[in-house]
Each structure stands twice: as structure tokens, then as C-alpha cells.
Amino acid sequence: MSFLTTVLAEGELARELPIPAWAYGAIALAVFFVLAIVVWNYRDVSNRHKVKADAYAAAHGADHGHGGH
Structure with missing residues (x-):
């Protein structure tokens, strides 16, 4: 028996799924x-602590008018 006939013979066996x-x-x-x-x-989490974020930014010299890096 060749490898091909062995593979084809294995494919003929019908296996049922464990669930429908x-x-x-x-x-x-x-x-x-759920995901x-x-x-x-977790939407809008950054704005929940805006006072803390602004205080941190002011203490570290961040530019408030700029949204990104």
C-alpha cells in the first residue's frame, strides 16, 4: 500500500463531532x-480619573493642548 492510498483510506472513516x-x-x-x-x-476609563491625570501632567510638564506624542 502506498502512502496515498493509506491517507485516502483514513479519510473514508466518518467521525462524528462531540457536539452538534x-x-x-x-x-x-x-x-x-462576553468579550x-x-x-x-472599560470604555472611557481615562476620563474617570481626569483630575489625577491633569495633576500628573501638570507636575511633569506635559502640554495639555496636544492629544498625542
């Missing part, structure tokens, strides 16, 4: 939904 095919999509959707909630909870 639609469940993989549902699990992925649930994971993305979206985590990201949503």
Missing part, C-alpha cells in the same frame, strides 16, 4: 458577546 455543528457557532457567539461586555465596561 450549530453549537460551535453558538459557543463562539457567546464568547464574543464585548468586558470591552464595553
Whole structure:
């Protein structure tokens, strides 16, 4: 038997999935939904501590009119 016939013979064996095919999509959707909630909870975090950030910037001579480096 050649390698090719061995590979083809192995491919003929049907293996069943441990869960239904639609469940993989549902699990992925649930994971993305949970990750979206985590990201949503961290929105606008920099503005929550604006007083501290401004005090730090003033103490270290940062330019307030410039948004980036």
C-alpha cells in the first residue's frame, strides 16, 4: 500500500463531532458577546480619573493642548 492510498483510506472513516455543528457557532457567539461586555465596561476609563491625570501632567510638564506624542 502506498502512502496515498493509506491517507485516502483514513479519510473514508466518518467521525462524528462531540457536539452538534450549530453549537460551535453558538459557543463562539457567546464568547464574543462576553468579550464585548468586558470591552464595553472599560470604555472611557481615562476620563474617570481626569483630575489625577491633569495633576500628573501638570507636575511633569506635559502640554495639555496636544492629544498625542
